[in-house]
Amino acid sequence: MTPEREERIRQVLHRRQPDLTVIMENVHDPHNISAVMRTADSVGIQELYILNTRISRHEKFGKKSSASAANWLTIHHFDNTEECFSALRKKYAKIYATHLGVASQSLYALDLREPVALVFGNEHSGVSEEALRHCDGNFIIPQVGMVRSLNISVACAVTLYEAMRQRLADGFYDQKRLSEAEYTGLSRLWGAHDLSD
Numbered sequence: 001m002t003p004e005r006e007e008r009i010r011q012v013l014h015r016r017q018p019d020l021t022v023i024m025e026n027v028h029d030p031h032n033i034s035a036v037m038r039t040a041d042s043v044g045i046q047e048l049y050i051l052n053t054r055i056s057r058h059e060k061f062g063k064k065s066s067a068s069a070a071n072w073l074t075i076h077h078f079d080n081t082e083e084c085f086s087a088l089r090k091k092y093a094k095i096y097a098t099h100l101g102v103a104s105q106s107l108y109a110l111d112l113r114e115p116v117a118l119v120f121g122n123e124h125s126g127v128s129e130e131a132l133r134h135c136d137g138n139f140i141i142p143q144v145g146m147v148r149s150l151n152i153s154v155a156c157a158v159t160l161y162e163a164m165r166q167r168l169a170d171g172f173y174d175q176k177r178l179s180e181a182e183y184t185g186l187s188r189l190w191g192a193h194d195l196s197d
Helices: 003-014 030-042 064-072 081-089 152-169 180-190
Strands: 020-025 047-051 074-078 094-098 116-120 137-140
Touching: 003 180, 020 030, 020 081, 020 152, 030 047, 030 064, 030 152, 047 081, 074 081, 081 094, 116 152
Parallel strands: 020 047, 020 116, 047 074, 094 116, 094 137
Antiparallel strands: none
């Protein structure tokens, strides 16, 4: 491994956020999944959850240029809602879903510095009622246009960059936050990957 490659891996791992994650529930379009993966990687998310209870598991994720983001993420696949949320509860203090409801709050009212998991649902039907029952609350992205919805990948990007903004302000990216075991394991794994994309 060249010194440049080793340094790039070190810099990226140093900024990983082990207590921030995304759950994609029954997201149909693999291109949307790929776009979310790209955004997750860009803000320092390491673990990402894919929950498929109504559709089959995707074998690959969209175009090659975006699919490469999967190489740098730890992806957990679930086909059972209870099992998925049980795993999330062991690591994340809060779970919020993108859902327009009576008690929904603005994205900008959330504290995204705490260990938090963010649920994004199916392109047409949103987050399922079953998944919503496991969440601590719902949030919406404020909008002022005639169309009151965003593509899942866009909604996820807006949300994750708000999380990054909050975490940057509090110095979350200034110190290594992965455990030594996670850091070492990922460093070795990434050393075998192509960094061309």
